[in-house]
Amino acid sequence: xxxxxxxxxxxxxxxxxxxxxxxxxxxxxxxxxxxxxxxxxxxxxxxxxxxxxxxxxxxxxxxxxxxxxxxxxxxxxxxxxxxxxxxxxxxxxxxxxxxxxxxxxxxxxxxxxxxxxxxxxxxxxxxxxxxxxxxxxxxxxxxxx
Amino acid sequence: xxxxxxxxxxxxxxxxxxxxxxxxxxxxxxxxxxxxxxxxxxxxxxxxxxxxxxxxxxxxxxxxxxxxxxxxxxxxxxxxxxxxxxxxxxxxxxxxxxxxxxxxxxxxxxxxxxxxxxxxxxxxxxxxxxxxxxxxxxxxxxxxxxxxxxxxxxxxxxxxxxxxxxxxxxxxxxx
Numbered sequence: 082x083x084x085x086x087x088x089x090x091x092x093x094x095x096x097x098x099x100x101x102x103x104x105x106x107x108x109x110x111x112x113x114x115x116x117x118x119x120x121x122x123x124x125x126x127x128x129x130x131x132x133x134x135x136x137x138x139x140x141x142x143x144x145x146x147x148x149x150x151x152x153x154x155x156x157x158x159x160x161x162x163x164x165x166x167x168x169x170x171x172x173x174x175x176x177x178x179x180x181x182x183x184x185x186x187x188x189x190x191x192x193x194x195x196x197x198x199x200x201x202x203x204x205x206x207x208x209x210x211x212x213x214x215x216x217x218x219x220x221x222x223x224x225x226x
Numbered sequence: 227x228x229x230x231x232x233x234x235x236x237x238x239x240x241x242x243x244x245x246x247x248x249x250x251x252x253x254x255x256x257x258x259x260x261x262x263x264x265x266x267x268x269x270x271x272x273x274x275x276x277x278x279x280x281x282x283x284x285x286x287x288x289x290x291x292x293x294x295x296x297x298x299x300x301x302x303x304x305x306x307x308x309x310x311x312x313x314x315x316x317x318x319x320x321x322x323x324x325x326x327x328x329x330x331x332x333x334x335x336x337x338x339x340x341x342x343x344x345x346x347x348x349x350x351x352x353x354x355x356x357x358x359x360x361x362x363x364x365x366x367x368x369x370x371x372x373x374x375x376x377x378x379x380x381x382x383x384x385x386x387x388x389x390x391x392x393x394x395x396x397x398x399x400x401x
Contacts, residue, residue, distance in 0.1 A: 107279070112361035115275035117369065119380075123283040130290060151392065158385045165378060177374035183360030192360040195370045198377070205381050209388040210287060216388075217295045220395040 084137030093135035100128040104207070111199035112192045118199040122206025129211050133218070140222045147215040154208035161201045164194060231268060238264045255292045259285065276365045 084090065107114075108121030138146075171180040184191035241260030248254040262285035269278040351368060359367035369377050 112363050112366045114363060115365070116279050117276065117363070117366045120276070120279040120283060123280065123287060127283060127287050130287065134290070134294060151388070154385065154388060158381055161378065161381060165374070177371075177378070179359060179371055186356070186360065187362055192367070195359065195361050195366060198370045199366065202377065202381055206384060209384045212388045213391045214287075214291055214294075216391045216395045217291065221295055 085135050089135050093131050097128045097131050100131065101125055104128065104203075108199055108203040109189065109196070111203075112195045113187065113189070118202030119206055121199075122203040123210060125203070125207040126210035126214075129207075130214055133214075140219060143215055143219050143222070147212060147219065150208045150211040150215060154205055154212055157201045157205035157208060161198060161205065164197060164201070168194075227271065230271060234264045234268050234271075252293070255289065258292075259289050262288075276363075 104121045104124035104127075106121075107116035107124060108118060111117035111121065133143075133146075165177045168174075168178045168180050169176060172178065173180075179193040179195065181193035181197075183193050190196070238261045241257050241264070245254045245257040245261075248257055262281065266278050266282045266285070269275075269281060351372070352364070355364050355367045355372070356362065359371045361367035361371075
């Protein structure tokens with residue numbers, strides 16, 4: 082697909098990094114402030130989509146990106162499942178239980194496994210949205226010819 | 227509060243109706259945004275910032291994806307003639323909405339007033355969740371601890387959706 086004009090490209094260059102950082106902030110502070118894995122993952126996917134739409138890309142390049150995103154999506158959901166299954170061997174031996182020490186309230190590293198779940202759910206959501214977007218764009222590119 | 231919400235919901239209904247009757251696909255997609263963004267304001271009024279963030283981001287991304295994919299296939303809607311079948315459909319839908327409204331009114335007559343939740347479980351969550359999960363954000367604490375299965379299911383649904391899109395589009399593009 083074609084890219085957009087130079088104004089759009091420059092603005093996308095300037096702000097996409099900040100959007101990405103904001104997504105990471107929302108994910109990491111998920112247990113302290115409103116937001117969490119789902120919201121942060123969607124914001125990160127938005128940064129990627131902004132870049133792809135502004136700069137444009139050819140089908141081969143898009144296919145490579147799609148491979149990476151679908152791989153990271155599968156890995157993230159696998160790690161979430163492994164974190165949940167790991168709880169069967171530690172502590173109260175209940176699926177999905179919070180087995181790490183809780184730490185002090187209000188610190189970034191606290192609340193046991195909840196931040197870990199947040200991070201990997203965030204990666205999963207971001208990669209899933211990017212994969213769907215890339216699949217639709219590639220389909221559109223290939224049917225155009 | 228209830229008045230503002232009612233106005234918002236009326237606005238959403240108008241937007242949804244316009245989306246059905248819009249002339250071409252692009253304006254229908256954009257009018258669907260009215261529903262989503264009004265829902266964001268409704269979530270903010272009901273003091274649910276977590277949901278509002280998710281809704282505004284997902285709504286924007288969905289609109290962008292729809293526009294980026296649909297933009298080329300913009301075409302006029304087909305005109306359908308009104309015959310006996312369509313009038314029967316309208317009559318049936320009116321009957322069903324009357325029946326649903328009746329049972330809805332029956333079922334909400336025993337509930338608490340709007341905004342006054344005194345259920346036993348929600349009180350236990352509000353008072354004890356912070357020390358039990360160690361998470362200051364109550365919503366995340368509930369989502370990843372008490373309601374862990376829900377979150378796991380949602381993530382799996384998203385994974386399955388991406389898998390489905392990949393499968394369907396790959397088969398078609400190989401032709």
